[in-house]
Amino acid sequence: MVVERPAVPWSPVLAATRAPTPRAPGPDPWTGDAPSERPLDPGAEESDTGESDAAGSDAAGADAADVAARFRAGAMGAVASAYTTAHGHPVGTDLDETVGPRRWAVTARAAGLVLAVVLAVGAAVVTVAVSRGAGAPTARVAVDVPTPRASGGAVRPSATTGSTGASVATAPSGTGTSAGATILVHVVGAVRHPGLVHLDTGARLEDAVEAAGGATSSAQLDAVNLASVVADGQQVRIPRKGETAVPAASSGTSADGAATGDGGGSSKAASGTPVDLNTADAAALDALPGIGPVLAQRIVDHRTQNGPFTSVDQLDEVSGIGPALLGRLRDLVRV
Amino acid sequence: MSAGGRAPVDLRLAPAALATWLVCWWAVAAGTHAVVLAALVVPVVGAVAVVGLACVPPLLPARRGRRAPRVRPDARTSAVLAAPVALAVGAATVALAACAVQLVVRDRADLGDLAASGRVVTVEASVRDDPVPLRSAWGEDVVLASLDVTTVDDGARAWQAAAPVLVRGDPSWSVVAVGARVVVTGRLRPADPGEREVAQLVPLRAPEVQAPPHGPVAGADALRSALMDVTDDLSPQARALVPGVAVGDVTRLPDDLDTAMRTVGLTHVTAVSGGHFAIVVATLSGLCALLGLGRWARLAVLAPATAGFVLLVRPDPSVVRSAGMCAVALAGTALGRSARAVPALGASVLVLLVADPWLARAFGFVLSVAATAGIVLLAGPLARRLSAWLPRHLALVLAVPVAAQAACGPVLVLLSPAVSLWSVPANLVADPALAPATVLGVLATLLAPVWPAAAHVLAWAAGCATWWVARVATVAAGLPGASVPWTGGLLGAGLLAVATVAAGAALWNWRVLADAAGVRVPWAPGARPSLAGWSWVARGTLRACLQRPDRPAAPPEHVPPARASAPRSSSSRP
Numbered sequence: 061m062v063v064e065r066p067a068v069p070w071s072p073v074l075a076a077t078r079a080p081t082p083r084a085p086g087p088d089p090w091t092g093d094a095p096s097e098r099p100l101d102p103g104a105e106e107s108d109t110g111e112s113d114a115a116g117s118d119a120a121g122a123d124a125a126d127v128a129a130r131f132r133a134g135a136m137g138a139v140a141s142a143y144t145t146a147h148g149h150p151v152g153t154d155l156d157e158t159v160g161p162r163r164w165a166v167t168a169r170a171a172g173l174v175l176a177v178v179l180a181v182g183a184a185v186v187t188v189a190v191s192r193g194a195g196a197p198t199a200r201v202a203v204d205v206p207t208p209r210a211s212g213g214a215v216r217p218s219a220t221t222g223s224t225g226a227s228v229a230t231a232p233s234g235t236g237t238s239a240g241a242t243i244l245v246h247v248v249g250a251v252r253h254p255g256l257v258h259l260d261t262g263a264r265l266e267d268a269v270e271a272a273g274g275a276t277s278s279a280q281l282d283a284v285n286l287a288s289v290v291a292d293g294q295q296v297r298i299p300r301k302g303e304t305a306v307p308a309a310s311s312g313t314s315a316d317g318a319a320t321g322d323g324g325g326s327s328k329a330a331s332g333t334p335v336d337l338n339t340a341d342a343a344a345l346d347a348l349p350g351i352g353p354v355l356a357q358r359i360v361d362h363r364t365q366n367g368p369f370t371s372v373d374q375l376d377e378v379s380g381i382g383p384a385l386l387g388r389l390r391d392l393v394r395v
Numbered sequence: 396m397s398a399g400g401r402a403p404v405d406l407r408l409a410p411a412a413l414a415t416w417l418v419c420w421w422a423v424a425a426g427t428h429a430v431v432l433a434a435l436v437v438p439v440v441g442a443v444a445v446v447g448l449a450c451v452p453p454l455l456p457a458r459r460g461r462r463a464p465r466v467r468p469d470a471r472t473s474a475v476l477a478a479p480v481a482l483a484v485g486a487a488t489v490a491l492a493a494c495a496v497q498l499v500v501r502d503r504a505d506l507g508d509l510a511a512s513g514r515v516v517t518v519e520a521s522v523r524d525d526p527v528p529l530r531s532a533w534g535e536d537v538v539l540a541s542l543d544v545t546t547v548d549d550g551a552r553a554w555q556a557a558a559p560v561l562v563r564g565d566p567s568w569s570v571v572a573v574g575a576r577v578v579v580t581g582r583l584r585p586a587d588p589g590e591r592e593v594a595q596l597v598p599l600r601a602p603e604v605q606a607p608p609h610g611p612v613a614g615a616d617a618l619r620s621a622l623m624d625v626t627d628d629l630s631p632q633a634r635a636l637v638p639g640v641a642v643g644d645v646t647r648l649p650d651d652l653d654t655a656m657r658t659v660g661l662t663h664v665t666a667v668s669g670g671h672f673a674i675v676v677a678t679l680s681g682l683c684a685l686l687g688l689g690r691w692a693r694l695a696v697l698a699p700a701t702a703g704f705v706l707l708v709r710p711d712p713s714v715v716r717s718a719g720m721c722a723v724a725l726a727g728t729a730l731g732r733s734a735r736a737v738p739a740l741g742a743s744v745l746v747l748l749v750a751d752p753w754l755a756r757a758f759g760f761v762l763s764v765a766a767t768a769g770i771v772l773l774a775g776p777l778a779r780r781l782s783a784w785l786p787r788h789l790a791l792v793l794a795v796p797v798a799a800q801a802a803c804g805p806v807l808v809l810l811s812p813a814v815s816l817w818s819v820p821a822n823l824v825a826d827p828a829l830a831p832a833t834v835l836g837v838l839a840t841l842l843a844p845v846w847p848a849a850a851h852v853l854a855w856a857a858g859c860a861t862w863w864v865a866r867v868a869t870v871a872a873g874l875p876g877a878s879v880p881w882t883g884g885l886l887g888a889g890l891l892a893v894a895t896v897a898a899g900a901a902l903w904n905w906r907v908l909a910d911a912a913g914v915r916v917p918w919a920p921g922a923r924p925s926l927a928g929w930s931w932v933a934r935g936t937l938r939a940c941l942q943r944p945d946r947p948a949a950p951p952e953h954v955p956p957a958r959a960s961a962p963r964s965s966s967s968r969p
Contacts, residue, residue, distance in 0.1 A: 161403045161404070162403065162404050162406050163403035163404060163405050163406060163407060164406050164407060164409075164410070164479065165407070165475045165478070165479070166407045166478040166479045166482055168478050170407065170478075170481070170483040171478045171481055171485075174408065174411065174482055174486070174742075174745070175481075175482060175485045175486065175489075176746060177488050177746070177777075178485070178489050178746065178749055179485075179489055181489075181746050181749050181750055182489040182490070182492060182493040182749050184750075185493045185496075185497070185749065185750050185751075186492070186493055186496045189493075189496050189497045189500045189557070190496065190500065192500070193500030193501075193503060193504075193556075193557040194556040195850075205611075322430060368547075369549030369550075370551055371515070371550050371580075372514045373515045373517075373580050373599050374514075374550060375515075376581075376582045376599055377513055377514055377515050377582060378516050383597070383598075383599050386599060
């Protein structure tokens with residue numbers, strides 16, 4: 061912004077007017093030099109006479125000029141100076157005010173004062189940020205998550221609403237990132253040692269049966285889908301021969317139908333029974349409207365990679381499923 | 396708050412403000428580790444530099460002597476440079492440190508990692524800003540809403556957080572109120588680097604509002620909605636523009652008027668900007684002065700009114716900038732000192748950037764500061780130069796939009812790659828309506844809840860003022876040259892800046908250019924041209940156009956010979 065240069069034709073005059081400009085004592089970083097706020101009191105400070113230049117230049121003692129100066133310094137002056145300060149718009153001010161010499165030099169005292177203010181602001185910002193973020197510990201706050209052992213035998217996904225509480229309870233360790241995370245599955249029915257078994261994440265029903273001592277000779281293994289992925293907190297029932305094979309026999313609903321018992325039956329959308337996203341295999345998912353083999357496989361892959369779904373909404377994470385399709389599927393699936 | 400005649404233009408805070416801005420610009424888009432490292436390295440390097448400057452004898456005494464003529468060149472010249480450098484380094488360091496802390500707090504929210512893998516989360520948040528409706532590239536209606544997240548639940552875990560996210564929702568989001576607490580489920584997407592928000596959230600459902608806004612924000616909302624009710628049955632432009640100038644609500648702005656105002660650079664009218672703020676504060680100051688209030692009484696009126704107005708119109712970047720300058724002015728009043736626009740601008744930029752480094756990349760803030768700096772620093776010299784041709788008041792009135800446009804033009808090109816030839820004339824013609832529209836609109840807003848009938852009358856009167864603005868915008872946007880294509884991006888901005896500087900240089904050295912072109916200019920700068928002089932110019936120009944352009948014409952007798960009369964005779968004082 062250095063626009064006043066010696067090359068400008070009238071620079072001698074500029075230089076002449078520049079030279080006597082007083083530097084007021086006690087420079088203040090906020091306000092410049094003028095130490096007096098009252099425009100009506102020109103006082104000893106030459107730099108304070110700008111507002112009443114009409115009085116100062118032409119007829120210093122004249123009443124008319126005095127009245128004019130008072131008027132300018134009154135309401136209109138207040139309006140103009142407030143507008144100028146807030147917006148930089150030099151309303152009604154003398155043009156020459158804005159073309160004075162540039163002043164860059166900072167005294168150590170002014171610099172220290174400004175730094176102190178900046179430091180105070182910075183400290184306040186840091187304090188606020190830290191206090192707001194104080195509840196964000198690196199170790200996350202788990203909400204009402206029972207320990208896996210406690211929930212293992214008790215969880216029965218009978219509440220199909222997929223509410224937060226249920227979803228959190230079913231998968232406390234399921235989304236763990238380490239590959240060695242274990243899940244807890246309750247295997248009952250035609251196995252040698254029915255009960256709780258620990259399995260690796262992503263284990264299949266066959267692994268669960270093996271872990272439970274293997275199927276008994278009376279087990280009807282073709283009634284269940286041994287290849288299906290078992291989820292943490294799930295109960296799996298292996299039917300005996302002659303037992304009503306209603307759940308699994310229909311269309312490969314796998315352990316899902318077996319586990320819920322009453323909720324068995326076809327996973328076809330037509331049946332009205334929601335499909336469990338965590339236990340249904342690709343074929344069952346394929347049967348859903350709007351989901352083809354590719355999407356069904358992606359859902360299974362997502363489950364394998366990220367652990368079980370904890371809410372129906374997480375279906376949105378699967379590439380190819382958007383909010384619209386999710387809206388259509390919402391009533392047909394559960395977790 | 397007078398400004399002294401021939402007082403120095405106080406640029407002492409400018410280097411520190413610029414340094415802080417550069418640092419913040421870089422830091423908000425850089426990684427957290429880099430910022431933390433910089434916050435440790437910069438003060439060390441800076442301290443070495445400052446100590447070096449303070450100890451090493453001055454290398455360029457002549458140059459510094461010219462810049463700071465009143466400091467004795469023999470003593471403490473190095474300190475002259477050391478103190479500004481120390482100030483700039485110190486301010487930059489504080490800004491870096493504050494930014495680093497905020498980045499660390501945001502990182503601990505873990506939203507960035509979840510966004511990178513596109514997870515679905517449920518967040519509890521408070522609405523930070525008014526939802527902005529816009530149309531996406533493929534014609535889909537989208538609403539952008541900024542939320543301050545307080546808890547995150549990814550299905551398996553839940554944790555507390557403090558980080559902003561940007562919701563990209565459907566039109567059901569346009570009704571959420573600022574300050575309301577909402578629960579949202581949606582899929583996270585990465586945000587653009589440098590954005591204030593750590594992630595974008597594409598909601599799966601309409602927002603669940605847990606708690607409506609409360610406290611002062613609710614009061615401001617009540618005022619805003621009352622104004623919307625009062626202005627509902629006005630003419631189309633008034634029902635859109637009166638809420639726009641009064642409280643910055645542009646939801647009713649018709650698309651064609653919006654486009655017209657954008658085209659001719661009148662957008663600062665439709666949204667509440669620093670100018671509105673200044674009008675309100677200036678009006679209040681005038682009232683205080685009329686009532687003869689003392690310093691502290693004035694402070695007691697102005698400080699709450701300023702804060703309330705910020706709440707009412709929402710703390711947008713330009714409003715924050717203006718409020719910052721106002722706060723400096725008020726602090727000056729409290730200390731019994733005058734406040735000037737240049738140091739006030741520097742101080743508010745410095746403090747605001749330390750408080751909120753993301754402002755450094757906010758277009759509203761950049762534009763607001765550029766326009767203010769342009770007006771503060773350029774309008775005066777420009778008006779003085781223009782007063783060689785024009786009456787002083789006209790010169791000042793013309794200089795302000797020219798200065799603002801010169802400073803804002805390159806930034807505006809970044810937003811839309813076009814230049815309007817009618818921007819300055821349109822602003823010049825439309826601006827007189829802005830002050831009455833704002834004052835009447837704000838009065839209508841304040842009256843709307845308690846006395847709707849009177850508010851309606853005031854809003855109608857404000858609508859008359861906005862009619863003028865709308866008319867100017869529509870007419871100017873229809874003129875040829877309203878939108879001249881220009882290269883976009885940084886290249887276009889750079890080109891326009893160069894063109895602006897070149898035009899300014901031409902204006903400054905017009906006499907040299909005129910001499911070179913063989914045109915004799917009849918009057919000296921500062922000597923007001925008379926009507927006769929103008930007619931002589933007109934005749935001369937006509938003659939030159941009709942005959943040979945380079946043939947010099949003889950100056951008439953009544954015009955003072957160039958440079959012989961006292962320069963600036965009309966403005967110089969004893």
